[in-house]
Amino acid sequence: GNSVTQMEGPVTLSEEAFLTINCTYTATGYPSLFWYVQYPGEGLQLLLKATKADDKGSNKGFEATYRKETTSFHLEKGSVQVSDSAVYFCALSDGSGYSTLTFGKGTMLLVSP
């Protein structure tokens, strides 16, 4: 079956530091990949997505590249802000059936001033 593995958190960084959150996946076929973000007390919001190999998704300074050869979709940001403190979820959809999403367990990011 499908699965998503994320690095465990919390990840603690100082403001303006470089961020990487690792995500690897196992899936049949050619999945689409997503990063969602959950700010404290809120639901999940789509951050970025990539639908085929070598695609790069980007939004709000965050980027992730769909690497089929390493089955990875690592999230990066060059300079984090305190307001980026949240939980980040990597997810995939293998496009079969009703296109449900399989989520990783989430990685908490804490950014200090």
Add this chain to the structure above:
Amino acid sequence: DVKVTQSSRYLVKRTGEKVFLECVQDMDHENMFWYRQDPGLGLRLIYFSYDVKMKEKGDIPEGYSVSREKKERFSLILESASTNQTSMYLCASSVPPHIEQYFGPGTRLTVT
């Protein structure tokens, strides 16, 4: 703008009670989903619906049922609440062929 709303942000119920969690979306989306979110476990799919009166079991349907009588509304029902159903419940919707899901703010349910 996309909007998914859930009936309560916080709910406290007693063991054995029947609990209804309501979700409404205003985007005319065909697909709707219920997840529960627990620390260290991420999001797990309970049920989903791809059309009115249609439903499919997700990964953890035991102890839950759902109802979708209208396209915009998807209800999660705990027939007899138990303490192990204390969790954050998240509703989401999507519209084919797009895969991305739009989430509500969540309901934090405590069963005592």
